[in-house]
Amino acid sequence: MVTMRDVAQRAGVSVATVSFVVNGSKPVRDETRERVEEAMLALGFHRNPLGAALARRGHTRIIAMLYPALERPLTPTAVAFFTGASRRAREQGYDLVMWPIGNDAEQVAVLARTGLVDGVLLMEVQLEDPRVDALRTAGVPFAMIGRTAEPEGIGYVDIDFAATTRDAVARLHALGHTRIAFVAGSEPGYQHAARTRAESAYRTAVTEIGGPATVIRVDESPAAGRALGERILTDHPGTTGVVILNEHAAAGLLIGLAHAGTSVPRDLSVVSMSTSAYMAEMAEPRLTYLRAPGAELGEWGVDALLERILSPDHAPRQRLLACEYVAGDTLAPAPAGAGAWAGA
The missing domain is CATH 3.40.50.2300 (Response regulator)
Structure with a gap:
């Protein structure tokens, strides 16, 4: 490995002078700097940016x-x-x-x-x-x-998970949905602040529109989403809308719903929250979503x-x-006859 001493010998200067050029820690005459840099190039010597930053400012940047x-x-x-x-x-x-x-x-x-x-x-x-x-x-x-x-x-x-969750629930409610489930990740022992704030906002929003609060937690995986899709209307009959804050499970949820014979969005509307265009386009049908900034x-x-x-x-x-709301293919009016929740 080429060292500063090797460069100093080739350039005919001291090791300290090479260090000044490499680290920029002290001014060096132009002609001396040129000799040192020519020697570095000829020998294949490379600066260490971390060391140079520490020498100049005591910071690494x-x-x-x-x-x-x-x-x-x-x-x-x-x-x-x-x-x-x-x-x-x-x-x-x-x-x-x-x-x-x-x-x-x-x-x-x-x-x-x-x-x-x-x-x-x-x-x-x-x-x-x-x-x-x-x-x-x-x-x-x-x-x-x-x-x-x-x-x-x-x-x-x-x-802003409070505003984002209210937006998701409001868009479903505007289309006649009142029985709206909230699907989030299952993280035992992990108090994820995003999930906690979104769930709290969901409970407030669905209470305000007169619906029941249905919170479902599943692992963050396509397999978990698929399993949920296959049973969600059996476990939670009457549900017509889903707000999901579980990006890994979202596409699987739609697959599971299709396997169970549930048409999206005719029978069940889905809005994915805090997700990306990449994940939305992977789903079939294409997810309606609120884009994570x-x-x-x-x-x-x-x-x-x-x-x-x-x-x-x-x-x-x-x-x-x-x-930010992005229209997709998983949001539609509530099924005819769904009606408002009456506490039954």
Whole structure:
């Protein structure tokens, strides 16, 4: 491996001078810099960007996005958050790395102690998230895509799940649906803040329209969705609409409904919430959905984090954005004779 000493010998300068050129830590005369760079090129010496950043500023200009891949499945919607965040980070002169570690405080503390990153962006936030206390204790700047139960004093961006859920229920109700089920992921021991807020908003919304609250939790997989589709009208007779917050199960749900002889949307309407065009187009019929603003929130999340890094005395940035309705082929008027729920 070519070293700075090799470069120094070829260029006829000291190792310290090579270090100044490589790291940009001290000014060097133009003719000396040219000799050093010519020697580097001839020998195939490559700069270490991490070392250079630390030498110049004591910072790496690298930020980490923490995704709890051991606890949460990765979806195309989540990928949109990554790409948006990466694009904004690059625009601001930072590199973003995805860190798919578990959602526990010790692993986060280990990352924080390395000094490899200037800040951390948390995803898939729990109502009580141990990563928050770990980062606070370590003194590492951070922001969240999502929010804890009490996010005061923390920078975050999040989907407005209350507004998005009300929108989904209202669109079904406008077409005569009152018996609307809510399907979400089943995550024992994982207090997913998004699911909890959406479920709470659903219960309020269906109560306001005079319908029963039917909450169904299934694993986040196509197989679980398919099994639910095959039995949902047997287990919950009279249901005419479904709001689903379970991207992995949505396409399977439609397959299971078809196998059970249930026509979508003639017999049952389905609205998928916080999903992506990619997942909606995989379903048959094509899903009606509320698009997750992944790219937008990824960019905003980086903005919130850089604000904590560069201006820690400023009030933290906190923003919500509702999902956008996209018409598909799974929403229609309630079946004739469905009527309003009378408590029976």
